[in-house]
Amino acid sequence: MKKTLLTLAVLALAVFTAQAQMGMGGGFGQPRPQINVTFDPYVAAPAGFDAERPGIDRGTIETVEYKSEFVGTVRKATVYLPPKFDPAKKYPVLYLLHGIGGDELEWLKGGVPNVIMDNLYADGKAAEMIIVMPNGRAQVNDRAEGNVYATAPAFAAFENDLLGDLIPFIEGKYNVYTDKMHRAIAGLSMGGGQSLNFGLGHMDVFAFVGGFSSAPNTNTPEVLIPDVAKTKAENKLLWMVCGSEDGLMYNSSRLKAFCDENGIPCTLIEYPGEGHNFVVWKYGLFNFSQLIFK
Numbered sequence: 001m002k003k004t005l006l007t008l009a010v011l012a013l014a015v016f017t018a019q020a021q022m023g024m025g026g027g028f029g030q031p032r033p034q035i036n037v038t039f040d041p042y043v044a045a046p047a048g049f050d051a052e053r054p055g056i057d058r059g060t061i062e063t064v065e066y067k068s069e070f071v072g073t074v075r076k077a078t079v080y081l082p083p084k085f086d087p088a089k090k091y092p093v094l095y096l097l098h099g100i101g102g103d104e105l106e107w108l109k110g111g112v113p114n115v116i117m118d119n120l121y122a123d124g125k126a127a128e129m130i131i132v133m134p135n136g137r138a139q140v141n142d143r144a145e146g147n148v149y150a151t152a153p154a155f156a157a158f159e160n161d162l163l164g165d166l167i168p169f170i171e172g173k174y175n176v177y178t179d180k181m182h183r184a185i186a187g188l189s190m191g192g193g194q195s196l197n198f199g200l201g202h203m204d205v206f207a208f209v210g211g212f213s214s215a216p217n218t219n220t221p222e223v224l225i226p227d228v229a230k231t232k233a234e235n236k237l238l239w240m241v242c243g244s245e246d247g248l249m250y251n252s253s254r255l256k257a258f259c260d261e262n263g264i265p266c267t268l269i270e271y272p273g274e275g276h277n278f279v280v281w282k283y284g285l286f287n288f289s290q291l292i293f294k
């Protein structure tokens with residue numbers, strides 16, 4: 001009897017916690033006060049931007065494996081090479097990061113980045129680039145298993161693997177530029193938080209930074225931007241999008257408010273009527289990729 005009561009209490013707590021995490025409007029996160037910001041104009045992506053178009057040149061997808069000194073394992077990343085990839089040519093690199101329940105295949109499965117980019121190249125709308133989709137959970141077992149929220153510390157630790165192991169590996173394997181003007185970082189949710197944290201924290205490494213529906217791992221604006229003048233001088237793009245119905249909007253809107261108050265160029269688009277999902281993230285990639293390396 002006592003055991004049953006205890007089980008019921010634990011269950012009730014679990015449901016309560018889950019509901020609290022969902023927040024308002026179907027997103028995750030604790031309900032937070034809405035911050036008053038002026039969003040940047042939402043312009044819909046053209047119909048078919050994420051649909052396979054017949055008869056155009058296609059990029060290729062490959063999986064790479066690298067030795068991570070930091071984690072102590074061999075880790076995987078998914079790589080998109082643009083159409084007519086030429087090893088004799090030098091390319092810039094976009095590091096594109098996944099969410100709490102994802103891995104190095106999440107973008108490919110849910111966000112069809114290869115289709116979006118192939119279409120952009122067919123229309124001459126994006127700079128040629130290599131896209132690296134790593135596994136952002138820097139721990140020995142990097143699968144999205146069990147309670148994925150408990151793996152949040154490994155998402156923070158990925159900063160070491162990315163800077164110390166993955167980037168050097170990519171720059172050794174491919175003919176790519178190795179200066180900040182040719183590196184971009186963007187991601188969805190936990191990956192958005194990672195991108196803002198690592199991108200703004202290492203402006204000597206990344207000039208272009210994107211956060212799509214960034215999660216509560218996003219540092220506060222004061223931590224992200226401790227020196228306003230330095231960020232103004234060194235960051236070349238700070239671009240965000242979040243669904244209007246996403247309970248995680250707070251992470252993006254408080255940064256946007258801080259940037260506006262301090263005269264730091266920063267974009268935040270509110271995707272109308274959408275929650276925490278790939279509609280918003282595909283839109284993010286479609287727009288962000290057209291703004292970088294130009």
Ligand code: FER
Nearest residue numbers: 028029099100152189190215
């Ligand atoms: C949280 C709510 C959401 C959180 C992380 C997320 C670490 C991440 C969501 C995602 O990546 O999709 O409280 O805390």
